[in-house]
Amino acid sequence: xxxxxxxxxxxxxxxxxxxxxxxxxxxxxxxxxxxxxxxxxxxxxxxxxxxxxxxxxxxxxxxxxxxxxxxxxxxxxxxxxxxxxxxxxxxxxxxxxxxxxxxxxxxxxxxxxxxxxxxxxxxxxxxxxxxxxxxxxxxxxxxxxxxxxxxxxxxxxxxxxxxxxxxxxxxxxxxxxxxxxxxxxxxxxxxxxxxxxxxxxxxxxxxxxxxxxxxxxxxxxxxxxxxxxxxxxxxxxxxxxxxxxxxxxxxxxxxxxxxxxxxxxxxx
Amino acid sequence: xxxxxxxxxxxxxxxxxxxxxxxxxxxxxxxxxxxxxxxxxxxxxxxxxxxxxxxxxxxxxxxxxxxxxxxxxxxxxxxxxxxxxxxxxxxxxxxxxxxxxxxxxxxxxxxxxxxxxxxxxxxxxxxxxxxxxxxxxxxxxxxxxxxxxxxxxxxxxxxxxxxxxxxxxxxxxxxxxxxxxxxxxxxxxxxxxxxxxxxxxxxxxxxxxxxxxxxxxxxxxxxxxxxxxxxxxxxxxxxxxxxxxxxxxxxxxxxxxxxxxxx
Numbered sequence: 001x002x003x004x005x006x007x008x009x010x011x012x013x014x015x016x017x018x019x020x021x022x023x024x025x026x027x028x029x030x031x032x033x034x035x036x037x038x039x040x041x042x043x044x045x046x047x048x049x050x051x052x053x054x055x056x057x058x059x060x061x062x063x064x065x066x067x068x069x070x071x072x073x074x075x076x077x078x079x080x081x082x083x084x085x086x087x088x089x090x091x092x093x094x095x096x097x098x099x100x101x102x103x104x105x106x107x108x109x110x111x112x113x114x115x116x117x118x119x120x121x122x123x124x125x126x127x128x129x130x131x132x133x134x135x136x137x138x139x140x141x142x143x144x145x146x147x148x149x150x151x152x153x154x155x156x157x158x159x160x161x162x163x164x165x166x167x168x169x170x171x172x173x174x175x176x177x178x179x180x181x182x183x184x185x186x187x188x189x190x191x192x193x194x195x196x197x198x199x200x201x202x203x204x205x206x207x208x209x210x211x212x213x214x215x216x217x218x219x220x221x222x223x224x225x226x227x228x229x230x231x232x233x234x235x236x237x238x239x240x241x242x243x244x245x246x247x248x249x250x251x252x253x254x255x256x257x258x259x260x261x262x263x264x265x266x267x268x
Numbered sequence: 269x270x271x272x273x274x275x276x277x278x279x280x281x282x283x284x285x286x287x288x289x290x291x292x293x294x295x296x297x298x299x300x301x302x303x304x305x306x307x308x309x310x311x312x313x314x315x316x317x318x319x320x321x322x323x324x325x326x327x328x329x330x331x332x333x334x335x336x337x338x339x340x341x342x343x344x345x346x347x348x349x350x351x352x353x354x355x356x357x358x359x360x361x362x363x364x365x366x367x368x369x370x371x372x373x374x375x376x377x378x379x380x381x382x383x384x385x386x387x388x389x390x391x392x393x394x395x396x397x398x399x400x401x402x403x404x405x406x407x408x409x410x411x412x413x414x415x416x417x418x419x420x421x422x423x424x425x426x427x428x429x430x431x432x433x434x435x436x437x438x439x440x441x442x443x444x445x446x447x448x449x450x451x452x453x454x455x456x457x458x459x460x461x462x463x464x465x466x467x468x469x470x471x472x473x474x475x476x477x478x479x480x481x482x483x484x485x486x487x488x489x490x491x492x493x494x495x496x497x498x499x500x501x502x503x504x505x506x507x508x509x510x511x512x513x514x515x516x517x518x519x520x521x522x523x524x525x526x527x528x529x530x531x
């Protein structure tokens with residue numbers, strides 16, 4: 001038995017060390033995220049940097065959001081219509097597209113696209129600044145890098161993602177309508193009336209609340225990954241990949257829980 | 269360090285020069301012991317207070333560490349912008365700082381368009397623009413050709429002798445130490461001149477003078493402090509401390525080998 005214990009000891013200590021490291025990472029992330037939020041309420045504020053980030057994140061992401069939103073709406077109609085046709089209920093297509101887009105697909109897909117485009121951009125930009133000592137230079141000049149670099153990116157993402165989601169939902173419905181019109185011969189009045197009536201207050205709250213949470217996750221994870229880069233350009237590459245993967249996975253996991261809570265809250 | 273003094277941290281790569289400078293600037297925290305800078309213990313100072321403290325020091329990073337998305341002028345004015353200094357005042361001071369490092373014509377360029385030596389010069393201008401009483405130079409000549417090294421050392425000399433800047437300079441190059449120890453900037457002629465062998469200069473500033481005055485009143489002997497002193501680091505520890513001349517005439521085998529390797 002003592003021999004067995006001796007063999008197990010290094011494994012156990014390595015495991016404990018690994019868990020400790022992960023807990024430390026979560027703690028650092030929580031601390032940094034809290035700091036970035038707390039900065040919103042105290043001066044100095046970097047409004048010019050925030051506006052610049054809003055332009056990069058919001059306006060810059062608009063083309064891909066419009067393009068993908070349109071085709072997601074279209075493909076959703078194609079998929080649901082084939083099912084509804086079996087029961088002769090193609091008129092319900094508008095309901096299905098509206099509910100799926102506004103409640104779930106709009107927020108989730110927009111967030112995933114923004115994560116792919118902007119989380120990678122934020123992590124690589126901040127990571128490059130870390131490896132070239134620009135972040136240290138900022139600290140040496142008496143400026144808080146979290147306040148100057150992270151907070152504007154978090155505010156910009158949190159303000160822009162709900163707007164992008166709203167655009168994506170609308171364009172998706174337009175795409176869905178066009179596909180329904182040309183393939184199912186569904187009239188505009190029929191499609192839009194059903195689509196609008198299918199949605200109630202709870203659906204809108206669900207669809208517009210999620211982007212705020214997703215935006216916070218995307219921006220804080222991206223900044224965290226960027227600001228803790230180690231290992232030169234290779235480290236920047238790793239941080240960029242991690243920022244996209246980790247933020248995408250976390251937001252999908254969180255999405256499940258928020259959906260459950262909101263469905264319960266609105267008695268759905 | 270005395271006010272007005274230039275202290276040179278000399279040592280091989282990995283001897284702890286950059287580490288020491290970053291500790292002194294509060295960019296890293298010590299695992300043990302205390303770091304006292306300008307009479308303040310910064311070892312456990314909260315980051316918020318450290319940010320205010322760092323506004324009184326200038327830091328020139330090894331590779332310049334210029335903000336690559338900003339122009340040269342914006343890099344130099346960064347601290348003044350943060351302090352909400354008047355626009356006209358910023359313009360004057362930025363031009364003055366860039367003229368000092370002979371980079372005024374490049375003020376609208378981006379760091380990516382500059383050579384290594386030019387980037388260091390801009391970095392020096394950025395560190396000096398707010399006229400801090402203490403400046404840290406982290407290997408400002410590393411990786412530069414000999415002529416550019418000479419230019420950088422000349423700028424540091426001018427800063428020391430014309431503005432009375434107290435500096436801590438880390439370098440691997442023995443030439444930098446002797447350049448700073450044996451030459452000075454003559455304000456009247458505007459040229460760099462060699463110190464005469466019999467001339468004993470001191471890091472003379474009002475603070476130093478008052479320290480000497482009190483020493484004289486208490487009857488203590490005060491010896492002149494050369495404006496440039498050397499601290500040789502070896503394996504993270506101080507191996508030698510003294511004037512450049514003492515280093516040159518040292519009989520220590522390691523120091524002799526270190527000096528010989530530079531020749």
